[in-house]
Amino acid sequence: MADVLIHNYTLLPVISRFNIKLGFGDKTVKEVCADANVNVDFFLEITNSFIDEDYIPQKELNSFPVSLIVQYLKKTHLYYLNEKIPEIEKHIHLMLAEETKANEKYKLVENFFIEYIKEITTHINREEITVHPYVLEIEEAFYKNTMTKAVYDKINSYSINDYASEHDNIEEKLFDLINIIIKYLPQAKSVGLCNTILTELFSLEKDLNIHAALEDKVLIPKVAAMEEKLLSLYNPS
Numbered sequence: 001m002a003d004v005l006i007h008n009y010t011l012l013p014v015i016s017r018f019n020i021k022l023g024f025g026d027k028t029v030k031e032v033c034a035d036a037n038v039n040v041d042f043f044l045e046i047t048n049s050f051i052d053e054d055y056i057p058q059k060e061l062n063s064f065p066v067s068l069i070v071q072y073l074k075k076t077h078l079y080y081l082n083e084k085i086p087e088i089e090k091h092i093h094l095m096l097a098e099e100t101k102a103n104e105k106y107k108l109v110e111n112f113f114i115e116y117i118k119e120i121t122t123h124i125n126r127e128e129i130t131v132h133p134y135v136l137e138i139e140e141a142f143y144k145n146t147m148t149k150a151v152y153d154k155i156n157s158y159s160i161n162d163y164a165s166e167h168d169n170i171e172e173k174l175f176d177l178i179n180i181i182i183k184y185l186p187q188a189k190s191v192g193l194c195n196t197i198l199t200e201l202f203s204l205e206k207d208l209n210i211h212a213a214l215e216d217k218v219l220i221p222k223v224a225a226m227e228e229k230l231l232s233l234y235n236p237s
């Protein structure tokens, strides 16, 4: 496990989502996962997608329960809202405070990010409040192989395709901010601070891309297939 992290330090925030703590000595990935009660195959699928961004392991991930995927998505949401975003926000405020002349362009970056926080919070809240409870309910009905009128009504009032169609791309907007800073922001007084912000934005953007791929390419098709099977079982009479 130590070798994996030394070669791919960007995995550090990922392992904490699995409640894996540093200090595991020479233990293997399998041993560390067993100690932390983590599904090692799922762990490897997620870490592989961070090591190789083109690796979207749809087929393999499909074999894991929806509940396991949702658990990971929730942990990632917490990491964005409670750690990464406040950290970037703090650095943007610091950068702005260092500019003696109230530079309009710096203020623009701050306002852009404040708007972005509102947007990502709304996005995450919808998933936590509406989508996650819904997909867990669908999975439960699917495993029980029973279709009730209540589940039928739920699918009709908000199906996974409704989520798919309103699932907006929050990573693209972050890339816009990266572009604004690189192309249009005058040289900051603290170049180091500006570079720290850019590095943090790139890392959040990468994380969000992997997160969204898990939602769009794994969770949505998996739940859609479950809905289809459940609807085929339904006999209103």
Ligand SMILES: [Fe+2]
Pocket (backbone or CB within 6 Å): 073, 077, 124, 127, 211, 215
């Ligand atoms: Fe999400």
Ligand SMILES: [Fe+2]
Pocket (backbone or CB within 6 Å): 123, 127, 167, 212, 215
């Ligand atoms: Fe999302």
